[in-house]
Amino acid sequence: xxxxxxxxPGFTAxxxxxxxxxxxxxxxxxxxxxxxxxxxxxxxxxxxxxxADASLAEVTSPDIVVxxxxxxxxxQLGPGAVAExxxxxxxxxxxxxxxxxxxxxxxxxxxxxxxxxxxxxLMLEQLASxxxxxxxxxxxxxxxxxxxxxxxxxxxxxxxxxxxxxGDRAAQSVQLLIEYDPQPPYDAGSPEKAPxxxxxxxxxxxxxxxxxxxxxx
Amino acid sequence: xxxxxxxxPGFTAxxxxxxxxxxxxxxxxxxxxxxxxxxxxxxxxxxxxxxADASLAEVTSPDIVVxxxxxxxxxQLGPGAVAExxxxxxxxxxxxxxxxxxxxxxxxxxxxxxxxxxxxxLMLEQLASxxxxxxxxxxxxxxxxxxxxxxxxxxxxxxxxxxxxxGDRAAQSVQLLIEYDPQPPYDAGSPEKAPxxxxxxxxxxxxxxxxxxxxxx
Numbered sequence: 050x051x052x053x054x055x056x057x058p059g060f061t062a063x064x065x066x067x068x069x070x071x072x073x074x075x076x077x078x079x080x081x082x083x084x085x086x087x088x089x090x091x092x093x094x095x096x097x098x099x100x101a102d103a104s105l106a107e108v109t110s111p112d113i114v115v116x117x118x119x120x121x122x123x124x125q126l127g128p129g130a131v132a133e134x135x136x137x138x139x140x141x142x143x144x145x146x147x148x149x150x151x152x153x154x155x156x157x158x159x160x161x162x163x164x165x166x167x168x169x170x171l172m173l174e175q176l177a178s179x180x181x182x183x184x185x186x187x188x189x190x191x192x193x194x195x196x197x198x199x200x201x202x203x204x205x206x207x208x209x210x211x212x213x214x215x216g217d218r219a220a221q222s223v224q225l226l227i228e229y230d231p232q233p234p235y236d237a238g239s240p241e242k243a244p245x246x247x248x249x250x251x252x253x254x255x256x257x258x259x260x261x262x263x264x265x266x
Numbered sequence: 267x268x269x270x271x272x273x274x275p276g277f278t279a280x281x282x283x284x285x286x287x288x289x290x291x292x293x294x295x296x297x298x299x300x301x302x303x304x305x306x307x308x309x310x311x312x313x314x315x316x317x318a319d320a321s322l323a324e325v326t327s328p329d330i331v332v333x334x335x336x337x338x339x340x341x342q343l344g345p346g347a348v349a350e351x352x353x354x355x356x357x358x359x360x361x362x363x364x365x366x367x368x369x370x371x372x373x374x375x376x377x378x379x380x381x382x383x384x385x386x387x388l389m390l391e392q393l394a395s396x397x398x399x400x401x402x403x404x405x406x407x408x409x410x411x412x413x414x415x416x417x418x419x420x421x422x423x424x425x426x427x428x429x430x431x432x433g434d435r436a437a438q439s440v441q442l443l444i445e446y447d448p449q450p451p452y453d454a455g456s457p458e459k460a461p462x463x464x465x466x467x468x469x470x471x472x473x474x475x476x477x478x479x480x481x482x483x
Contacts, residue, residue, distance in 0.1 A: 063287040063444065065420075070280040070417065073311055080313050089317045090307070094290055095296050098317030116446060149445075152480050187449045190327060199422060199445025200287065209451045212420075221454035222464055227280065228387060228416025230455030231448035232404045234426045235439035238447030 053111035053138070055151075056090040056101050057125055063200050064148040072206025073115065074223050083108045083129050093120045100101030105134040109238040110141045113210075117203070118149025118169060126157040128147055135160060140258065144210065146195040147201035155194070156181050164191040169199035170240045171251060185239075201238075204229060267295040270355070272308040272368075272479050273318050274342055281365040282316065283335030288424025289330065294431055297317035300325045302347050304349045309378050310337045322351040325359045325367035330427075334420070335366025335386060343374040361427065363412040364418035369437050372413070381408040390470065402456075417421060418455075421446060 052072050054065050056089050065082075072078050084090050084101030091098050116133070135158045139145050147155050152168040155161050156179035167173075167181045167189045177183040187198045188206045197206035208229070212220035237243035268439075269289050270280050282299075290297050291433035299308050301318030308315050331352070336449050352375045356362050362370050365388045369385040372378050373420035380401045383446035384406045394400040406416045425446070429437035 051385075061287065061303060062283045066279045066283040070278065071312065074315070080312070082314060088393075088418075089365065090423060093312070096284065096290070097299060100315030100317065102313070102315070182331070187445075187447065198447075199443070201444045201446040201448070204418060205449050205451065212451055216319065217452065218461075218464065221452050221460055222468070223451055224454045225451060225457070225460040225468065228404075228455055229418040229448075229450055230404065230459065231418070231450065232422050233441060233446055234405075234429055235434065235438050237441045238445055240355055240442070243438055243442040244445065245336045247435065251439070251442065 050075065050080055051108070051111045052084045053108050053117065054080060054115045055117065055135075056071040056084040056099055057119070057131060057132070058084055059093045059119040059121060059124060060090065060099075060117045061119050061149060061200055062092050062097050062099065063266060064119070064151065065115070068115045068146070068148060068207040071089050071204055071211060071223055071225060072115070074219075075211060076219070081108060081111075089228055090105075103207040105130060109138065111138055112142060113144045114138055114142050114146065115203075116147040116151035118147070118151040118153070118200070120150075122150040122153050125154045127240055132158040142193065144193050144195055146197070146206065146210070148197045148206065149199050152176055152181075152196040153161030153179070155196070161196075164194055165189055166191065166194065166219070167198045168196065170252070186251065211242040267292065268325070268328045269295055269297040269328070269330040270300045270325050271297060271332045272334065272348070273299055273301040273316055274336070274348060275308055276310045276341060277307065277316075277334045278336050278339060278366060278417055279309050279314050279316065281368065281420055282332070283334070283419030284418065285334075285365060286422040287330045287444060288421055288428060288440055291436075291443070292428060293436070298325060298328075314373050322347060324420075326355065328355055329359060330361045331355055331359050331363065332385070332420075333364040333368035335368040335370070335417070337367075339367040339370050345415065346435070349375040353414070359410065361410050361412055363414070363423065363427070365414045365415050365423065369393055369398075370396070371415040372411070378411060378413075381411055382406055382416045383408065383413040384413065387413040400470065401452045
């Protein structure tokens with residue numbers, strides 16, 4: 050079972066690593082980080098480089114594809130090598146997945162049309178603009194398409210997928226080993242729970258502010 | 267404010283990336299990935315390379331140090347460049363922190379002696395062997411020393427630290443942007459909550475099994 054995690058300039062590190070470290074333990078699996086060209090790919094803030102060990106051309110039939118998001122995914126929403134690769138490998142994947150704004154990339158490639166899917170809470174309207182039934186749920190399954198909400202939700206998606214593929218016990222084992230017993234110091238992780246004025250400030254912020262390091266408003 | 271995230275061969279990716287993506291948005295901060303030598307550093311399973319942008323020699327007075335863990339940290343527990351660097355920079359840090367078995371590395375460098383600290387639930391006994399008051403709590407503060415439990419707890423630690431440094435609102439902002447509203451599909455994230463026989467199997471497993479990709483037993 051080959052699991053391909055897509056990298057592109059401007060990705061969010063945790064979007065990629067949450068699924069990476071939850072899916073890696075799947076028995077009989079091999080995870081490969083893939084990008085248009087092999088070598089380091091920088092994240093959205095430019096201060097982190099993750100190595101793509103394979104080019105898109107070298108990974109032609111992964112069983113699972115994971116598309117992370119980034120604060121500004123616009124560079125990946127037009128025609129291009131990534132969209133072509135996604136459409137090609139999607140023909141034979143068992144699961145096609147995304148985290149955060151990664152669902153916009155799948156949608157722009159035409160893979161989510163008419164399907165239910167989720168995204169970062171700030172990007173649900175844009176997701177809907179692609180003819181997607183956009184929902185604010187944390188992890189959404191629609192057939193083989195699995196989408197997760199913002200950034201950290203890739204951990205929940207990864208564990209859920211391990212459960213579907215290898216059973217509850219395998220998923221519980223991964224959860225126990227990554228000690229995923231969340232105790233966030235605040236209850237502000239969704240627009241429904243965070244202070245309303247904070248949510249409003251972020252809704253009014255333009256994307257470039259987020260790209261500039263997710264600075265607090 | 268300079269935040270240095272230490273990399274070494276065999277680190278766990280999520281240990282490094284949880285603090286990375288929660289601390290990066292700190293106003294006025296710069297995060298740098300640092301290792302003995304600059305360049306790609308491979309993780310515990312060998313299938314991921316994260317780029318160290320600076321050598322230990324280039325980062326001499328970070329304000330915050332983050333030490334991630336790895337399934338088998340034994341290579342970092344003896345005398346060596348990493349231990350020397352940690353002792354050196356710790357003289358001037360504001361916060362010296364770790365995730366998972368990273369606390370063993372701090373302890374082996376002599377920085378946690380007589381202090382309260384935590385680690386991955388499978389490594390608490392080993393932590394205590396360094397004269398540390400080892401606790402199973404998820405995030406432990408003892409003065410400027412902040413340690414987190416296994417792997418995913420680095421997210422909780424990062425958010426807690428942002429709150430201490432920049433205030434509740436800044437931390438809530440980060441939590442909202444990474445949509446950290448955990449909804450794990452199981453309640454198995456700690457040895458107290460996971461099925462008892464699963465916990466027992468992992469307690470009996472040798473470390474090499476974990477290194478071999480965190481395979482489920």
